Amino acid sequence: MTREALRLLDLPWDLVLEILSRVPATSLGRLSFTCKRWNALFKDHEFIKKHLDKAAKQCMVLMSGNSRKVYSMNVNLDGIHDNFVDPQTLLNLKDFHSPKQFNIYNIFHCDGLLLCITWGVRLVVWNPCTGQIRWIPFCGRYKDHTEFALGYENNKSCQTYKILRSSWDFYAAQPQDVDCGIYDFESHSWKDLNDVFPKNCRKLLSKAVSLKGNIYWVANKNDEEDFLLSFDFSTEKYRCLSISFSSVDGDFVPTTLSVVKEERLAVLYSSYSHPTKIEIWMTAHDKIDQARLVSWSKFLSLELDENNPQIDLSTDITFFIDEEKKAAVLCDVEYFNKRDTGMVYIVGEDNRFMKIPVGTNSSGPVIYNYVPSLVQIQQGGVMTRERKRKNRH
16 A cells, blocks of 8 residues: 555545545556455445546547557657657557457447457457456347447436447448447347438448447438437437538538547548648537537648648548647548558648558558546346347347
């Protein structure tokens, strides 16, 4: 036990709770071995909820690719203003030490929990901060393309985590060809959602992100209008929100979404004409789950002129932003030196732009905003023989 921990034990318990509720999650994870009372406290739902509200957010960036490994990414955004710096020195990747049995293909993040999709199309939920894992039973209702997203119900005192499955055929003629299902951590079972996907939604254009329990995508309505599509686990319904800005040029299209400090959404617009233009917009407040009309404000704009290399952004691009540094980091795949190469782009004000190769990838690397937390993974009850039978159908 450290000297600091011993001092805390001498304080009144209420004061200890206040202090610990402000300590970063990764530090509390190490303190859990200090004494049994603290170990029990860090698993208490009321304390976890208080900690989520009061502790400073430890935003980390994770990157995955075809190497089947997950890395933590550190980017020196101050270096973008140095015209003589070697871009390669601005990026540092470290092994995130994910369990070897995961064999991770894709990741989805929500509240410090990582929903990992393996190369064998198995699902496992993992909290790297606490070490907890939970394997999710197989669901056979897959089509050509299947995506999974992790969220929770907002209408309960204790958050009930759930997984949304969206499956569709690439050449589906009708939007209702999207099959949806939900996995409930409490009941330990899947159920189908019938006729819930919006009939005027032609396709999902971006990867999904989770914010305050709800899931969000950029989607297309009747092959004409792009909009923000959300799914609420509390109502099990979809909702369409506007992402049209009068100041955005006609050839700009919304490409992908990102979550900012677990509070707001950001959308990246890119032009399909040359020279390439990029704009990033953020929601103006953190109440998007309660708003009927969503207000947006421009965060950053960039035009790649003759002084910057041209890039063609794909729909698989991912990004995160740093509000204080007024910069963004984009991750995509680019045809470079006669092969598909994973590329990290650092962009900032005054058309600042750098690109850094990060290895050969056919599908490109993906970056995720990860905020460590003490959130406990619900383990559920023992499955009955009848429930196992239903899960196979």
